Amino acid sequence: MNIYAEELRIIMDTLMGLIFNDGEEARRDAAFRRLLSEIEAGEYPESVTTLCQQAANTWLLSSEMQEEADKKTLRQSAVVYLLAAFGRLHGLAATEEYIVQRNKEQLGLR
Numbered sequence: 443m444n445i446y447a448e449e450l451r452i453i454m455d456t457l458m459g460l461i462f463n464d465g466e467e468a469r470r471d472a473a474f475r476r477l478l479s480e481i482e483a484g485e486y487p488e489s490v491t492t493l494c495q496q497a498a499n500t501w502l503l504s505s506e507m508q509e510e511a512d513k514k515t516l517r518q519s520a521v522v523y524l525l526a527a528f529g530r531l532h533g534l535a536a537t538e539e540y541i542v543q544r545n546k547e548q549l550g551l552r
Contacts, residue, residue, distance in 0.1 A: 444535075445535045445542075446531050446535040446538075447535075449484060449490070449531055450528065450531055450532060450535065452480045452484075453524060453527055453528045454528065455473070457525070459472075460473060471502065474497070475498070475502075477498055478498045481494050487530070487534055493524070493530060494524065496520075496523045497520045497521070498520070500517075500519050501516070501517060501520035504516035504520065
């Protein structure tokens, strides 16, 4: 049972798109647009949805910045939001897996 496995994969794909498409602005912007469409289509926990939306909106806003320092700061913030979303979702998955395992052991549930 991989709780939130698909959701974690989608966020990881976005992070990998940022890392490996360095300098390719259109592809990096597209990674965040894909994330937004996946979030709208999926059933993410509200806190994760909010963090992903903040990440995408911050990244897309950075594209409008003229000053490189401002652009860099916004993009770093977007990555921090995305990492926070990944961490939150991973923590939720671990908690749910623990509860399932504990229920199996203590209540004899399968």
